[in-house]
Amino acid sequence: MGPESTADREGSPIVEVRNLQTAFFTEKETIRAVDGISFDVVPGRTVGIVGESGSGKTVTARSLMGLVGRPGRVLRGSSIRFRHLETVREYASRFPGRTADLTDPSVEPADLLDRIDATPETFGYDDPRDVPVAEVVAAGYADGLGLADGDDCVFVTEGEPNEPETITDGFVEISRLDGEPQRLIRGGRIAMVFQDPLTSLNPVYTVGNQIVEALRLHRGLRGAEATREAARLLEDVGIPDAGRRVEEYPHQFSGGMRQRAVIAMALACQPEVLICDEPTTALDVTIQAQILELLAEIQERRDLAIVFITHDMGVIANVSDRVNVVYAGEIVETAGVEALFDEPKHPYTRGLLRSIPGRQTGDRLETIEGNVPTPNEPATYCRFAPRCPEAFEACESVHPQAVSVGDGDDHAAACLLYPEELSRTAAVDHHRERTHGGDG
Amino acid sequence: MSQERLSADRPTTTDEVMVEVRELKTYYEGGGLFGGTPVKAVDGVSFDIHRGETLGLVGESGCGKTTLGRTLIQLEDATAGEVRFDGVDVTTLRGDELYEWRRNAQMVFQDPDSSLNDRLTVGEIVREPLDVHERGSPEERRRRVRELLDAVGLRPEHYYRYPHQFSGGQRQRIGIARTLSLEPEFVVLDEPVSALDVSVQAEIINLLEDLQAEFGLTYLFIAHDLSVVRHICDRVAVMYLGHIMEIGPTEELFTDPANPYTHALLSAIPEPDPTNDRERITLHGTPPNPRYPPSGCPFSTRCPARIRPDRYENLDDELWTAINTLREVLRERQRAERSVRERLRARLGKETRFGAIEETREELFGDLELPPEVRTAIDEVIDHAADHDERRALARLAEEFGSVCDGEGTPAEPELHAVGEGGRRSFCHRHADGYREPDRVLDARQ
Numbered sequence: 001m002g003p004e005s006t007a008d009r010e011g012s013p014i015v016e017v018r019n020l021q022t023a024f025f026t027e028k029e030t031i032r033a034v035d036g037i038s039f040d041v042v043p044g045r046t047v048g049i050v051g052e053s054g055s056g057k058t059v060t061a062r063s064l065m066g067l068v069g070r071p072g073r074v075l076r077g078s079s080i081r082f083r084h085l086e087t088v089r090e091y092a093s094r095f096p097g098r099t100a101d102l103t104d105p106s107v108e109p110a111d112l113l114d115r116i117d118a119t120p121e122t123f124g125y126d127d128p129r130d131v132p133v134a135e136v137v138a139a140g141y142a143d144g145l146g147l148a149d150g151d152d153c154v155f156v157t158e159g160e161p162n163e164p165e166t167i168t169d170g171f172v173e174i175s176r177l178d179g180e181p182q183r184l185i186r187g188g189r190i191a192m193v194f195q196d197p198l199t200s201l202n203p204v205y206t207v208g209n210q211i212v213e214a215l216r217l218h219r220g221l222r223g224a225e226a227t228r229e230a231a232r233l234l235e236d237v238g239i240p241d242a243g244r245r246v247e248e249y250p251h252q253f254s255g256g257m258r259q260r261a262v263i264a265m266a267l268a269c270q271p272e273v274l275i276c277d278e279p280t281t282a283l284d285v286t287i288q289a290q291i292l293e294l295l296a297e298i299q300e301r302r303d304l305a306i307v308f309i310t311h312d313m314g315v316i317a318n319v320s321d322r323v324n325v326v327y328a329g330e331i332v333e334t335a336g337v338e339a340l341f342d343e344p345k346h347p348y349t350r351g352l353l354r355s356i357p358g359r360q361t362g363d364r365l366e367t368i369e370g371n372v373p374t375p376n377e378p379a380t381y382c383r384f385a386p387r388c389p390e391a392f393e394a395c396e397s398v399h400p401q402a403v404s405v406g407d408g409d410d411h412a413a414a415c416l417l418y419p420e421e422l423s424r425t426a427a428v429d430h431h432r433e434r435t436h437g438g439d440g
Numbered sequence: 441m442s443q444e445r446l447s448a449d450r451p452t453t454t455d456e457v458m459v460e461v462r463e464l465k466t467y468y469e470g471g472g473l474f475g476g477t478p479v480k481a482v483d484g485v486s487f488d489i490h491r492g493e494t495l496g497l498v499g500e501s502g503c504g505k506t507t508l509g510r511t512l513i514q515l516e517d518a519t520a521g522e523v524r525f526d527g528v529d530v531t532t533l534r535g536d537e538l539y540e541w542r543r544n545a546q547m548v549f550q551d552p553d554s555s556l557n558d559r560l561t562v563g564e565i566v567r568e569p570l571d572v573h574e575r576g577s578p579e580e581r582r583r584r585v586r587e588l589l590d591a592v593g594l595r596p597e598h599y600y601r602y603p604h605q606f607s608g609g610q611r612q613r614i615g616i617a618r619t620l621s622l623e624p625e626f627v628v629l630d631e632p633v634s635a636l637d638v639s640v641q642a643e644i645i646n647l648l649e650d651l652q653a654e655f656g657l658t659y660l661f662i663a664h665d666l667s668v669v670r671h672i673c674d675r676v677a678v679m680y681l682g683h684i685m686e687i688g689p690t691e692e693l694f695t696d697p698a699n700p701y702t703h704a705l706l707s708a709i710p711e712p713d714p715t716n717d718r719e720r721i722t723l724h725g726t727p728p729n730p731r732y733p734p735s736g737c738p739f740s741t742r743c744p745a746r747i748r749p750d751r752y753e754n755l756d757d758e759l760w761t762a763i764n765t766l767r768e769v770l771r772e773r774q775r776a777e778r779s780v781r782e783r784l785r786a787r788l789g790k791e792t793r794f795g796a797i798e799e800t801r802e803e804l805f806g807d808l809e810l811p812p813e814v815r816t817a818i819d820e821v822i823d824h825a826a827d828h829d830e831r832r833a834l835a836r837l838a839e840e841f842g843s844v845c846d847g848e849g850t851p852a853e854p855e856l857h858a859v860g861e862g863g864r865r866s867f868c869h870r871h872a873d874g875y876r877e878p879d880r881v882l883d884a885r886q
Contacts, residue, residue, distance in 0.1 A: 052637040241769045241800045244776075252776070254726040255501070284500040284664060286723045289708040293722055311637060314667075314710035337714040355642040356712055358667035364649070365642035365671065371607050 013040035014272055014305050015064070015190075016171075018079040018124055018135070022056075022063045024072040029376040033059040033072070035329035036379075038124060039322075041273055044299065046306040048320030048337070050313065050352075054372040056329040057309045061277045064307065065192050066174060066182055076140035077122060080174035084272050087189055091154045091172055093164040095181055100148035101161045102134045107147070109133055116141045121434060132157070138173040153177050188218045191266035195278040197258035201250040207234070207261045208246030211268050218269035233264040238294055256287035260294065267298065274298075275307045280315060292319055313356055317341055322410075325349050328383040329375045331402070335411040345405045345413040347388045380435075382416065390417060394428045401434045458626065458658055459489040459512065464521035466504075466511045479731045481507040483682030483738075484521070486856075489626075494652065494659040496673030496690065498666060498705070500727055504682040505662050509628040512660065513545040514538060525626070543573060546624040550631035552611035556603040562589070562614050563599035569621045588617040591654070593647060609640035613647065620655065628660045633668060645672055666709050670694055678702050681727055681738035684856075688864025698859040698866040700745040700878040721882065724761060725768050732775060736847025737854050737869060741768065745881040747843045747869060755814070757885060762804040766821070767837055769800055774830035797825045817841075844869050 022034040034056045041047055049057050062068050064080060074080075092099045110128040113120065116136065120128045123135050134155050137147050148155070153176040159167035177185060194200040202210060211230040215221040221229055227246060234242035237260040250258055259279060266274060276295065280288040292315070299306055308319050316323055316337070323340045325333040325348065333346040344350045351368040370387040382388070385395035394416055402412040403419050416428050464485050467478035481504040489495050497505045510516045512523055518531045525544070533541055549555035556565055563585050570581045586596050592613040603611055612632060619627055629648065633641040645668065652659060663669050669676055670690060677687040678701060686699040697703050707721045723742045728734055734741050741764070748755070801822050810818065817840040824833035842848050857871035858864070870878045 052639065235803060240765050240804070241772065242803070243799050244773070248776075256726055285666070285708040285710075286500060286705060287726065288710070289720060289722050290724075292710070293720075312710065313638070313712040317712045317714040317716075318710040320714075341712065341714050352638060353712065355639045356667065357642070357645065357671035364646050367642040367646065368639035371609075371640075 011042060012083075013042050014082070014084055015041035015174075016079070016081045016083065017041070017060075017064070018081070019122060019139070020060065020063055020078045020080065021075040022059050022068055022072060022078070023075055026071055032329050032375045032378070034063060035375055037324075037326070037329070037331050039324050039331070039334065041305045041307055043272065043305045044303045045321045046299065046308050046319050048316040048323040049307065049309045049326055050311065050316045050323060051326035052311060052352075052372050054328075054374070055326045056375075057311075057326055058277055060326070061192065061275050061307065061309055064174065064275055065186055065190060066177055067186075074175045077118075078175050079135060079139040081135075081138060081171040082174055082185065082189065083171045084189065085167070085170075087172055087185070087272075088154060088156065088170040089164040089167050091181060092156060092161050092167060092170075095154060096162070098149075098152050098181065099154040099156060099161045100137065100152040102137060102147065102155050102157050103159070103161075107133055109136070112136055112141075134171075138171070138176070140175070151176070151178075153181055184218075187214060187271070188269045189271055190273040190275065191269065191271040192275040192277065193259070193262055193266050193279045196282050197255065197262045198250065200262050201258060203250055206247055206249055207253065211246075211261075211265050214265055214268040230264075230268075233268055234261065236267070237261070237264045237298075238290075239264070255283055256290060259283060259287075259291055263291075263294065263298070267302075270302075271304070273305045273307065275309070277309045278311070279308075281310065281312070288315070295319070313353060325352070328373055330379065330383065330414065332384065332415070333413040334402070335406065339406055339411050343406065343411075345411070345418065346415050347390050347417075348384050349413075351387075351389070392416075392424070398428055398432050399435045401431050403430070456491045457488045458491040458526065460522070460524040461488070461512070462486050462522045462524070464508070464511060464523060465519040466507050466516055467519040477731050478519075480682050480733060481730060482511060483730075483733070485679075485682075485684045487677060487684060487687055489658060489660065491625075491658055492652075492656060493674040494661050494672055496669040496676040497660060497662045497679060498664060498669055498676060499679035500664065502727060502730065503679045504730065505679050506630055508679070509547070509630055509660055509662050513547055513626070513628055514542070515547070543622040544624050545626045545628070546619040546622065547628040547630060548612075548615055548619050548632045551635055552603075552608055552615050553635075555615055556611060558603055561600050561602055562594070562606075565603070565614060566617045566621055569618060573622060575622070584621065585617075588621055591620070591651065592617045607640070608636050609643060612636065612644055616644075616647065616651070620651065623655070624657070626658045626660070628662065630662045631664070632661075634663065634665065641668070648672065666694075666706065678705065681730055681733055683738050683867060685739065685868070686864070686866045688860060689862040692860050692862050692864055696860065698864065698871070698878065699868050700743050700870070700882065701739050702866075703878065703882055704744060724764065728771070729775065732771075734846065736852050737845045737867075740845040740847075741771075743845065744885060745870060745878040746845045747875060749841065749843050752814075752841065755811070756808070759805075759808050759810070759814070762808060763818075763837070763841055765804055766800075766818075767834065770821075770825060770830050770834050770837070773825070774834065797822060
């Protein structure tokens with residue numbers, strides 16, 4: 001079964017990331033910083049992305065924001081679908097020229113896949129007939145199919161695109177945005193909090209000024225009204241004496257206060273999704289506790305969907321509902337937070353958890369030998385194999401696919417040791433088969 | 441506590457005192473023409489370090505832990521007090537004596553990127569201290585460097601490479617090799633693993649433990665990551681605003697903290713266990729500016745177990761939070777420098793950023809029910825503040841709501857009370873007779 005198609009239903013995703021590939025083209029090599037990542041972002045929930053430095057966490061976040069600059073770009077076949085119905089309607093009415101009507105495509109998905117030389121697995125389905133045409137088109141295969149123009153970014157799958165209020169299903173494809181539609185989403189619908197609050201605030205403007213700038217751009221507020229709103233926002237994120245603080249410069253704020261101000265700025269435009277890229281890494285534990293508490297409070301109040309990126313397993317355990325463990329650009333394990341900490345399946349996840357001091361009883365800390373490799377070629381093998389304590393011969397030649405490893409579909413690991421019920425050879429064959437399908 | 445650690449009896453630890461620190465103060469002067477108010481980075485600390493042990497030094501940023509570490513090995517000049525290494529007060533050493541002594545005490549820095557010279561090869565970096573101190577012939581020096589590279593887990597061919605060719609973990613190994621080149625007895629490790637990923641961090645910690653056993657080193661391990669400290673340290677000192685709040689054996693301090701600050705710090709660590717729903721003590725606000733520390737106990741402005749005046753003991757906790765925030769706001773206002781323009785605007789009766797105290801009052805106390813005597817007191821405080829007389833406003837606030845913690849009694853500062861069994865000491869008024877112990881208060885106020 002494919003993912004739920006209607007937005008605004010309880011528990012259904014607001015952002016669907018599918019097969020996201022972001023590569024950087026340098027003279028020396030092509031670095032596949034993000035190499036086929038898929039996950040959902042659900043309102044009111046927090047999805048955690050955890051991994052070591054160099055694993056592609058930040059590039060994932062920047063791809064979601066459309067902040068990947070040259071020499072990097074999001075590759076064809078990637079799709080980031082923003083399924084917020086209100087936004088789809090607004091976009092359909094504001095940008096009719098960039099809206100594609102896919103309510104009744106007279107194309108069979110299977111034919112379509114043949115024509116673009118792709119397999120259903122690329123889109124996360126087993127059966128070609130299940131693949132929604134819209135998803136194929138959104139993933140950059142529009143050209144030559146006659147279904148959408150090159151710059152279309154709004155896809156309507158139910159309802160009449162010319163009468164926006166009748167639209168009941170559709171999405172905005174973030175990877176195809178540019179110009180005005182891009183600016184409206186970035187900051188307005190999806191906002192981001194960066195690691196270092198001092199570098200994300202401009203030292204020559206007052207904090208209030210910087211919040212007012214966002215308010216003016218996205219909500220059209222001006223003058224005293226905007227200043228009052230800025231003070232209210234600062235108050236909302238727990239900054240006392242906000243009326244005075246609005247007039248102060250970033251250097252007059254402490255580290256924790258600065259991060260609060262950055263969060264206030266991110267919330268200024270009432271976004272649906274908040275991406276937090278290591279928001280507490282530069283802070284002390286006591287201040288970190290305050291910021292985590294604040295984020296939880298805001299999430300509850302606004303039903304905000306949060307993507308939380310960190311390398312700290314302790315923080316992930318505290319904030320996430322769902323966790324994706326990334327390694328060298330790929331998700332190696334995804335699970336609900338309790339399942340992940342309770343029964344980690346992938347050797348990398350186990351290694352990460354074991355190397356935390358305090359979680360082990362022995363006198364020596366267990367380590368993962370070696371470093372995260374730079375993913376500079378397509379994965380035809382397990383990228384973790386050189387460091388893996390459980391690696392065997394096949395790990396060098398077969399690329400592991402995500403397989404279900406727990407009860408239900410929501411715990412998956414990409415490792416040749418699984419599925420556990422199969423013998424090792426059968427398991428390897430299982431992965432090999434699915435990989436070869438993927439090559440087309 | 442959820443995890444147990446097999447307490448590692450390190451045979452190298454002895455009871456012989458190696459470093460005695462007595463009433464040490466390090467102030468950074470204001471720098472202006474007339475000196476100005478100094479920053480009290482380290483404000484009177486006393487403790488011992490035993491030969492062969494690892495003493496952890498933890499605290500939030502700005503608490504003075506790095507300054508303390510640097511003062512111990514004379515990278516900063518002490519303002520007052522003594523640091524005695526094997527009986528010699530090193531704060532009085534000058535010139536050649538200091539130069540000779542320095543071989544004995546070395547430091548590993550936090551950031552391996554900025555503490556290695558990019559233009560030197562690894563071999564040159566590690567050899568530099570040997571060259572400076574003219575140890576042996578060039579041939580012997582090269583041999584010594586190779587031994588050191590081997591000891592920290594680098595290969596001989598790394599001798600001719602440059603730091604940028606190494607990963608963060610390997611660079612930290614280079615830094616450690618350089619530190620050990622003069623065979624010091626005492627090493628200050630200033631957040632040696634903070635910049636590293638967990639798996640690399642574990643490797644470096646293992647290496648440090650191996651080296652300690654091999655060379656009989658004594659460590660002062662400065663960190664803000666408490667789980668690392670719990671793993672590697674024999675004893676821990678918790679610092680806050682230039683003071684040591686609690687010091688004692690690691691396991692005892694982690695499992696049964698005495699000082700309210702230690703309680704709060706420990707409870708703020710996010711446990712890598714999602715099922716853990718232990719009550720967290722969230723501290724409000726940030727540490728005070730060390731240029732203007734509060735009178736009395738340094739932690740009194742944020743303390744969750746602060747002693748309250750008898751007549752207000754049963755006041756609502758929310759109301760206390762609001763009162764504490766008000767005090768913070770007033771202290772902030774008192775310190776904030778007012779520009780000429782703002783003074784002019786105030787003179788002309790125009791609205792300034794300092795004009796909004798009434799709003800702040802509304803924001804803090806608007807939703808709360810105030811008993812009449814509290815209301816009267818708060819009104820007076822706000823009146824003073826509205827006249828821009830923060831000093832009187834604070835005095836009024838202290839008069840009404842202050843206690844021994846705010847320096848109302850004598851002595852103003854708490855004493856280091858002995859707690860627990862392993863010679864642990866805690867810096868808190870609550871350990872004195874007549875008050876409830878901090879943990880009981882914290883439980884009651886949760």
